[in-house]
Amino acid sequence: MTGTLPTQATGELSAESLLDAYRTMRTIRMFEERVHDEFATGEIPGFVHLYAGEEASATGVCSHLDDRDAIASTHRGHGHCIAKGVDVKAMMAEIYGKRTGSCQGKGGSMHIADLSKGMLGANGIVGGGPPLICGTALAAKQQGTGGVGVAFFGDGASNQGTTLESLNLASVWNLPAIFVAENNGYAEATASTWSVASDNIADRAAGFGMPGVIVDGFDFFAVHEAAGEAITRAREGGGPTLIEVKFTRYFGHFEGDQQTYRADEVANARENLDCLKRFRERVTGGGEVTDEALDTVDSEVAALIDAAVAEAKDAPKPSQADLETDVYVSY
Amino acid sequence: MAREISYREALNETLRQEMERDQSVIVMGEDNSGGAGSPAGEQDAWGGVLGVTKGLYHQFPGRVLDTPISESAFVGAAIGAATRGQRPVAELMFIDFMGVCFDQIFNQAAKFRYMFGGKAVTPVVIRTMYGAGLRAAAQHSQSLYPLFTSIPGLKVAMPSNPYEAKGLLTQAIRDDDPVIFCEHKALYDSIGEVPEESYTIPFGEANIVREGDDVTIVALGRMVSVASEAADQLASSGVQADVLDPRTTSPLDTDTILESVENTGRLVVVDEATPRCNVATDISALVAKEAFGSLRAPIEMVTAPHTPVPFSDALEDMYIPDAQRVINAAKSVVEWER
Numbered sequence: 091m092t093g094t095l096p097t098q099a100t101g102e103l104s105a106e107s108l109l110d111a112y113r114t115m116r117t118i119r120m121f122e123e124r125v126h127d128e129f130a131t132g133e134i135p136g137f138v139h140l141y142a143g144e145e146a147s148a149t150g151v152c153s154h155l156d157d158r159d160a161i162a163s164t165h166r167g168h169g170h171c172i173a174k175g176v177d178v179k180a181m182m183a184e185i186y187g188k189r190t191g192s193c194q195g196k197g198g199s200m201h202i203a204d205l206s207k208g209m210l211g212a213n214g215i216v217g218g219g220p221p222l223i224c225g226t227a228l229a230a231k232q233q234g235t236g237g238v239g240v241a242f243f244g245d246g247a248s249n250q251g252t253t254l255e256s257l258n259l260a261s262v263w264n265l266p267a268i269f270v271a272e273n274n275g276y277a278e279a280t281a282s283t284w285s286v287a288s289d290n291i292a293d294r295a296a297g298f299g300m301p302g303v304i305v306d307g308f309d310f311f312a313v314h315e316a317a318g319e320a321i322t323r324a325r326e327g328g329g330p331t332l333i334e335v336k337f338t339r340y341f342g343h344f345e346g347d348q349q350t351y352r353a354d355e356v357a358n359a360r361e362n363l364d365c366l367k368r369f370r371e372r373v374t375g376g377g378e379v380t381d382e383a384l385d386t387v388d389s390e391v392a393a394l395i396d397a398a399v400a401e402a403k404d405a406p407k408p409s410q411a412d413l414e415t416d417v418y419v420s421y
Numbered sequence: 422m423a424r425e426i427s428y429r430e431a432l433n434e435t436l437r438q439e440m441e442r443d444q445s446v447i448v449m450g451e452d453n454s455g456g457a458g459s460p461a462g463e464q465d466a467w468g469g470v471l472g473v474t475k476g477l478y479h480q481f482p483g484r485v486l487d488t489p490i491s492e493s494a495f496v497g498a499a500i501g502a503a504t505r506g507q508r509p510v511a512e513l514m515f516i517d518f519m520g521v522c523f524d525q526i527f528n529q530a531a532k533f534r535y536m537f538g539g540k541a542v543t544p545v546v547i548r549t550m551y552g553a554g555l556r557a558a559a560q561h562s563q564s565l566y567p568l569f570t571s572i573p574g575l576k577v578a579m580p581s582n583p584y585e586a587k588g589l590l591t592q593a594i595r596d597d598d599p600v601i602f603c604e605h606k607a608l609y610d611s612i613g614e615v616p617e618e619s620y621t622i623p624f625g626e627a628n629i630v631r632e633g634d635d636v637t638i639v640a641l642g643r644m645v646s647v648a649s650e651a652a653d654q655l656a657s658s659g660v661q662a663d664v665l666d667p668r669t670t671s672p673l674d675t676d677t678i679l680e681s682v683e684n685t686g687r688l689v690v691v692d693e694a695t696p697r698c699n700v701a702t703d704i705s706a707l708v709a710k711e712a713f714g715s716l717r718a719p720i721e722m723v724t725a726p727h728t729p730v731p732f733s734d735a736l737e738d739m740y741i742p743d744a745q746r747v748i749n750a751a752k753s754v755v756e757w758e759r
Contacts, residue, residue: 160505193538203537205504211537215528221497222529228498229505232447232483239501252524255494262489416539417573419597421625421672 103314108373111153111310113387115145115366117178118169120395122341125168125185128399129345135187138199141169143308143340143356146365147272148173150313151240151333154321158237160208160226162219164272165200166339167212170242176204182398188405195408196416216277217250219243220269224256227265227324238266238324246277248291257298257332266324268317269332272307274339279351292334300330307337308363311372337363423614431583431615432473432548432604435590436510438619440481443508446594449486449495450512450548454478457487470514471550471609492522496547500530500599503545508594516551516565516603530599531574545600546593552605552643552693553730553741562606562730562737564694566641569601570670570703576600576624577671581645583613588622589668595621605643625672629681633661636751637681639704640666640691644742648691651747660755670700678704679712686717687754691747696724718757721750 103111122142129138141148144166152161152173163170171181176192184191185199192202203211210226213219223241230237247253248271260267271291273282288294295302303320305312313335320331338359342349349356373379426434440446453474455467468475478485488495492513499511513519519526526547533541553562569577576598580586586604593600630645631652640648645666652662663681667674682688688708692701701722708720723742731737 160501162501191538193536193540196538197536201536203533203541205537205540210501210504211533213529215524218524218529221494221525222501222504224494225498225501225503225507225509226505227501228447228486229502229507232502232507252493252497255489255491256497258489259491259494259498263486417535418576419534419542421576421598 105378107153108379109383109387111149111314112369112373112379112384113391114149114153114173115310115369116387116391117394118142118145118148118172119366120391121168121172121178121182124395124399126341126345133403134185136198138185138345139166139343140339140341140345141166143359144272144274144337145169146310146313147270147307147335147337148242150310151268151270151317153314154318155208155238155240157208158230158235159240160210160223160237161240161242162210162223163212163242164219164244164247165212165214165216166244167200167202171202171204171209171212174209175207176202176209178394179398179401182402183405186402186405187407188402189408189412190401190405194412196412217243217247217252220247220253220256223267224259224263224265227260227267228263230266236325238268238321240268240270242270242272244277245271245273245275245282245286245291248273248294249285257294257300257330260330261299264327264329266327267330268320268324269330270317271332271334273334273336275355276343276351278343279347290334292332295332298332300332302332302334304334304336307335308359308365308368310365310369424617425612426583426615427609428580428583428586428604428611429471429473429609431587432590433475433477434615435587435594436474436477437480439591439594440477440484442619445506446508446510447484447486447502448474448477448510448512449488449499450474451488451490451514453512454485454487469512473548474512492518493525496522497525497529499545499547500525500543503543504533504541508544510546510548510594513547513549515561516549517560517563519549519565526569526575526599526601527572531572534598535574542597543599544597546602547600548602548604550606551603552607553725553737554607556732556734556737557606558732559729564725566601566603566670567694567699567703570700571698574599575671576669577603578624578669579603579642580668581642581666582608582611583615585622585628585666585668587615588620591619592621592624596624603642608643622668624669625674626668627674627677628666628668629663629677630666631662631664633663634685635661635755636687636689637663637665637678637685638689638691638747638751639678640664641670641700642693644691644693647742647744648747651744651751654744654748655751660751662751673704675707675711678708682708682712683715686715688716689721689723689747689750689754691723691742693725693742695727696722697727699724718754721754723747723750
């Protein structure tokens with residue numbers, strides 16, 4: 091059942107929904123570009139993996155989700171967090187290791203989570219999320235909420251046993267689960283054309299008895315449509331879907347990656363494929379949204395990111411009193 | 422006379438009572454009912470390879486889930502479901518199989534609460550069978566609870582008899598933290614008094630199995646009955662042992678252990694695990710540091726040797742700590758002179 095979906099018109103989306111989607115994608119872009127700049131100053135500790143370039147995936151999928159639904163993410167998780175509604179200022183504070191962060195400074199970039207939003211965490215373990223999402227989907231099924239679980243994972247995780255086991259279990263249990271393989275071309279510095287033995291990750295869906303779909307990851311509308319179909323099917327009891335989203339990340343595997351393994355694909359993507367540019371052209375060309383309205387979103391998001399960085403820098407770090415708290419609920 | 426049932430029956434009754442009490446309790450594992458997908462055969466054919474979940478499938482429709490042989494997926498699913506309002510009890514058939522799903526346990530479940538800033542609650546129970554004695558050889562006989570004990574965020578329970586099994590499993594299911602529940606495979610048919618009504622045994626409170634002033638014997642899981650047998654024989658030769666069952670290795674009731682050693686001045690720890698970095702070394706280090714002044718003899722540890730579990734009965738019987746080794750250790754510390 092693998093196939094490439096044609097790019098559709100803006101369809102059913104209202105002007106308000108289009109602006110929301112644009113705001114989410116722009117927020118992710120500006121957040122990541124700002125983290126890139128700030129990381130270079132040396133003020134941000136640890137490892138940071140940026141999602142810029144991939145915004146249409148998180149946004150196109152999560153725009154269908156609500157409080158009934160849970161997602162699991164990856165080490166490249168900022169975009170999924172923002173798209174699922176995690177507070178941007180708390181995220182930035184977390185990345186700076188501050189007590190005001192989403193996880194009180196105990197998680198960091200690779201573990202930002204907000205369970206109240208159904209965001210089960212960015213995850214430092216490649217392939218860590220899919221089994222968890224089988225569980226959140228099972229919980230939704232047990233409780234009859236109509237909720238779904240969405241596991242975002244990369245081309246690297248598509249080769250992990252946990253992911254393949256989860257695809258099988260989701261089919262065996264007929265779970266309301268969606269597996270979104272974000273194929274950005276490289277697992278760290280290894281090309282997915284080399285590490286994935288099948289032509290496409292989505293081809294593997296057939297082996298697990300579920301539909302597999304390939305979409306252009308630079309096209310919000312393509313992702314939105316494919317995700318909508320899969321999520322509707324899952325909510326109605328039709329079981330899981332594997333969606334492969336193909337695109338390129340704009341930055342290295344981690345901040346500091348010299349990226350000598352790739353040539354000019356990023357410049358080409360930024361110039362010719364960029365999801366935000368294409369979105370703007372589409373919605374202004376069709377007259378659904380004006381350039382002015384989008385410009386307003388741009389300046390509001392820029393102000394938000396400025397404030398997030400300023401507040402994060404000013405915020406207190408955790409103290410000695412925080413070191414040994416919250417290991418257990420009770421002990 | 423109080424009712425007597427087996428360890429297996431006590432676990433089954435606990436699951437039944439907790440599933441009746443709380444709709445969010447679900448059970449999953451390989452062949453937890455057994456017979457799934459068989460065109461003609463019986464569903465609930467097995468009730469788990471251990472028989473612990475027998476009968477639950479029909480009583481609780483949709484809440485006893487058979488799984489593929491796919492421990493990473495279903496243990497992870499239990500953990501994920503726990504974050505979304507369920508209280509799953511997953512059966513990891515043999516503790517040895519943790520090797521194929523350990524990431525979900527120690528990188529995911531154990532870390533959520535701390536790593537997410539205290540906002541996650543993951544009330545999952547992973548029931549698992551450990552221990553030697555059934556000629557099950559190197560990959561089905563290990564005592565790997567020290568690995569879980571060393572990981573912050575996990576609790577580890579080790580019921581030593583049917584009464585303990587029911588009270589500790591009830592507590593584990595109601596507990597809001599991830600619990601690794603270690604059942605010794607040689608105990609399933611052991612019989613003991615178990616109340617019919619539900620009860621909990623708090624974690625981190627040792628059971629004083631027997632009181633004595635000459636030597637403290639701390640024993641874990643199946644080793645509690647081995648230590649008790651040793652204590653009976655020691656008593657006949659005039660040595661009175663304080664026998665402690667910590668019940669949980671995490672949390673560990675350090676106070677009761679230290680109080681006992683402060684009284685007896687002598688410590689023997691009986692641990693079926695291999696000797697490096699096990700619970701015996703952990704308790705010994707605790708006592709050496711916190712009760713050094715009370716010690717009247719070196720600490721003795723009775724453990725398995727630093728080898729895989731052997732298959733041949735001749736070797737396996739030598740491998741497992743027995744009462745005679747406990748007696749020898751206790752006598753050596755009682756008779757020790759500088």
